[in-house]
Amino acid sequence: MNPEIIAGIEKALDELEVPHTRREPGQYLVTLEGENRLNTPTWLIVREQTVFVQAFVCRQPDENHEGVYRFMLQRNARLYGVHYALDRVGDIHLVGRIPFAAVSADEVDRVLGQVLEAADGDFNTFLELGFAESIKREYAWRSDRGESLANLKAFEHLVT
Template sequence: MSIDAQVKAALDELEVPYTRRDEGQYLVTLEGTNRLNTPTWLLVREQSVFVQAFVCRQPDENHVGVYRYMLQRNARLYGVHYALDRVGDIHLIGRIPLVAVGPDEMDRVLGQTLEAADGDFNTFLELGFAESIKREHAWRSERGESLANLMAFEHLFE
């Protein structure tokens, strides 16, 4: 069975929503809570399956704090790690060796990707976008708009 077929079979077995873009290219949708979904690419390469998930855009502020958090968090992640793209956006990237491609390893790596992207999302927003969040809260408050999706950051408004 080809690696492409193994990836497809593993995703089907895990019942993970995905779109096959081309041979060896899968866009998986990982559904979360803090970050509603995390689009994650699985790309079959010569020696591994490359994993890449967009997490957050480049922070507006406190770059040192955000990068420190990323580096410390990397020490506790399995199969993926935080990295920056050429414009400074935050991604999770990793590689699954071809010999390990199967439902168990795919579940571990995709599970870690979801746990990190979803679990760290509000931390990234708080560290890198606190002033924008405060401005948004003030703007919504002045206009009587809903504050529901800002409640995770209410400690910033005191």
């Protein structure tokens, strides 16, 4: 474990005033607050030669896998420092690596900013593409019972 890199990551997170917890030396769980996705837990993990970045974005889609994966691949071409990937059960993550030579407050800010922009900005698209039928059922169920539809407002176009 590289103590200089660990100190650099800690300094960067402190300068950025980003909420985070240190799990073990060189492992930081950063909480990125958004609008569509209320928060995105993001790991920064110091490895042998890079700082590994990983953020959970969305669980495995229920439907339209091809559309979801096409979106991910097309979106990857426009992302900085991270890319969409699937874990072994099919959940969607953003992953990336920061080389030790690039570790600075500016670079950590840039990469975390990209994670937040992608995870928060693409979240509703993932829900629309991969969970449209579930959203429609939930909307109908709530409507029938007079329940609040406030957190489904962004998806009204799927049911009207």
